[in-house]
Amino acid sequence: MNKALLKSLLTTNNPFNSTDEVVAWIERRNREVEVRVEEVPFADLKGWHFEGETGNLVHDSGKFFSIVGIDVRTNTGYEQRWTQPIINQPEVGYLGIICKEFDGVLYFLLQAKIEPGNVNCVQLSPTLQATRSNYTQVHGGKKPAYLGCFQNAKPDQIILDQLQSEQGSRFLRKRNRNIIIRVDNDIVVGEDFCWLTLGQIKALLRRDNTVNMDTRTVLSGLRLEGKEEGSASFATDLFASERAKAGVMTLDEILHRLSELKLRYELVVEKMPLKDVTDWTVTSMEIVHKDRKYFRVLGVNVTIENREVAKWCQPIVQPLQEGLCVLFAKKIKGVLHFLLQAKVECGNFDVVEFAPTIQCLTGDFRKVAKPPTFVREFLDGSIRGRMLFDTKQSEEGGRFYHEQNRNVVMLLDENVELADRDNFIWLTLGQIKEFLRFNNYLNIQVRSLIASLQYV
């Protein structure tokens, strides 16, 4: 691994700004910037309308995104056929981070960005976060800052460049380009921006709702193969796990298992008119399930000072329960492994993607009669281990309203034995990073947890 990146990972101080100063700065931005998000009837949602024939909620330009219906058929899970509203945004957006070396340490340029759905208003987002509509300037706003740096980057500046999926049960096949570039020249640091080490970002990840989903997904792909032999710290285990290209299963065996599961599980998702979706109602104020569960779509009128456009209306999705994502880690034959779940989600590009060991986002896991695998044992403490990470993290505030989910990494005691299930697979960190290089293997929730792994 690049020395400057390793130093960045292990550095939690910063001559420009300490982590505490960053927190104070975010809080100050929170106070300074005026943000108003008010719920309005769809009839007052300027620029948006329900399309006559389909009842879909669309932007007048036909761009941005829309709320449409889908008809889902599968042969796995609690329900095997249902219809639901979903965000349709069949395009690729940019999530880009610029980094630069100062005194042998790599720094990442993050932005204190406000999104209408954010719990804390301001969260640390990538340098560039732009939908296709943003970067092609459909809305006629300002050109996103730093876009040119990414568009003009030379191949040797690229540290990472991956297309990754977004939330599979909320987005129909949405993806973003996750990219990190390295610059050598001086660049102007905008007033909402600051340079942070990877160690600082990881420290900030321990705070609830501070580092946004987009930053987490971009950073998850970084390869961090250190060589700290001999020390007994967890970081050493992480480095060793990342170097391990084979674990309890080889990569070929895992690919074989995935092929098997993709053959076994059927997933047919057809777009349908929103007005024909059953069990959901469109009222003047919301699109909601008859049992008021899963999520609801509402219209908001947003006023934010420091965005490209200061005022706009948009639909936004609000979850109706808090979610839980847990990643089990365990040392097996001396090598740290992570237990991933090959999970079918209706918006997946490719039937199954790897999800965290536990992922409960779509229903209230406390209320269902038969909770998903490991949920009960995790909650009642009968699976024994040590919490390495336990924080509330927000989903993307541009589409999701006040959504926060509990993110946990738990190191199981070495004597904990879990029954084999063929859709749960132990991978080394090296194997996880190999899958991350290729598209659509790890879902956004597991990427978020991988980004949260703590080395210091």
Add this chain to the structure above:
Amino acid sequence: MNKALLKSLLTTNNPFNSTDEVVAWIERRNREVEVRVEEVPFADLKGWHFEGETGNLVHDSGKFFSIVGIDVRTNTGYEQRWTQPIINQPEVGYLGIICKEFDGVLYFLLQAKIEPGNVNCVQLSPTLQATRSNYTQVHGGKKPAYLGCFQNAKPDQIILDQLQSEQGSRFLRKRNRNIIIRVDNDIVVGEDFCWLTLGQIKALLRRDNTVNMDTRTVLSGLRLEGKEEGSASFATDLFASERAKAGVMTLDEILHRLSELKLRYELVVEKMPLKDVTDWTVTSMEIVHKDRKYFRVLGVNVTIENREVAKWCQPIVQPLQEGLCVLFAKKIKGVLHFLLQAKVECGNFDVVEFAPTIQCLTGDFRKVAKPPTFVREFLDGSIRGRMLFDTKQSEEGGRFYHEQNRNVVMLLDENVELADRDNFIWLTLGQIKEFLRFNNYLNIQVRSLIASLQYV
């Protein structure tokens, strides 16, 4: 590489049956089996009907496949918006080959299989070739032979297991599981089956329309890293190229380029009712473009003796021109590279897939005013090189009627310099095989050409 596989690759004799005997055997099967394929009006296509609301051509069971419309929008190519009929088969089929070692040489069990669309009636197909409808027995026919071997295979029997895409301009996101398993126990060799070495299969690939598309795609994924240093043969170059994990570009650079292209190219494909497709007509006998180009869909009444079901009706797609697929190879800095084209096709899972250097399948490349890149120079001989392979190969005869395309591998002279185009990328064979491990990177035409590479 496994010794037995290497020996199989380099062995063109066979104690069970010489290559000539196999050819004679195929020809005998051709004579023995009675095959009648007659074109019938759609009204007489038993089991199929045009759905009232959509005009889609569907099977009465709702299974198998259907002919539907798609509405395609893209920002690249000759046309940027069109509608067309397409085969909709949103499922994963099985393409499986069994292999077994005899006297230190690996043999592959192929089937002399008849498909209604085959030019030569009988072609060598994988051991198992089954759609989901086949292997779940929707049609109530016999259980496909050898299915159990694949369903019960243990992980250590798996040589290869990949989900790969089918023809992107004809199939809407169809994929098959390409799998090779190795058995140690004796298995009964059915009367239509025979054991062949990889060397024999490659020799048979040199004959027109003899080895079917499905066999070619399955075999393309085999990793063949030999260690024949020192010899000057082309096989040595192939082995060296397969060992080369980096070429003129590294894998990360190629992934970066692909991300860039997937961001640049838009591809939005929406299913639509067949009856609303413009420029295409549905008559009593065919579904055809107003200019009678691209392809037509017709109905056939099929009678074949040695299939699970001896008589059936089905729609089938007939191309209206012969196609051309060419793969350029060239030694660059002493390492053999192949020039792949990152190509947008409307049925692609993921916007672009790697295609051969030249792929002309959808229109008549001789008649268009501005033929695709390299076509003119290839045809008039101004790009100089040596033909390594030049054969007519059939597309899958279960869906395509008498479709054969010219498949060429051409070794360019080392002093030929082609202008850089960012959607044409030189890859080593090792890089190609790495992409083949993961889903949806190489299209079926380029996989077919990779399978055709000759080592002897």
